[in-house]
Amino acid sequence: MPRKKYPANVVGPKIRIVRGKLGLTQEGFAARCQLAGLDISRSTLGQIEARLRYVSDEELMVLASLLGVAVDHLYPEDVLKRYRGKNLKPKGGKSR
Numbered sequence: 001m002p003r004k005k006y007p008a009n010v011v012g013p014k015i016r017i018v019r020g021k022l023g024l025t026q027e028g029f030a031a032r033c034q035l036a037g038l039d040i041s042r043s044t045l046g047q048i049e050a051r052l053r054y055v056s057d058e059e060l061m062v063l064a065s066l067l068g069v070a071v072d073h074l075y076p077e078d079v080l081k082r083y084r085g086k087n088l089k090p091k092g093g094k095s096r
Contacts, residue, residue, distance in 0.1 A: 007051035011060060011074040016049040018067045018074070029066070038062045 019029050026049070030042045038059060040048075047053035048063075055063070064071045072080065 008054045009051055010076055010079055012049045012051040014074045032066050036062055036066055
């Protein structure tokens with residue numbers, strides 16, 4: 001997927017950190033992704049980690065699963081703090 005704007009995602013740095021803690025290279029982790037049915041190359045993974053490439057919801061779920069963490073673990077702490085515990089309601093009054 002082409003880059004829309006920088007940063008294209010907020011999870012890239014955490015993916016890199018968790019992957020590193022597991023002792024996986026980009027090439028090795030990309031190979032695991034491919035075996036799981038997620039068709040990404042080492043260079044695509046590098047773009048994700050550098051926040052240059054968008055990550056779809058489905059890709060994020062697969063990446064988290066292969067890294068052995070919950071999806072929310074891949075989000076930066078400041079993003080989690082911003083929304084954790086808030087009662088988020090749609091604007092405009094009525095909810096479904």
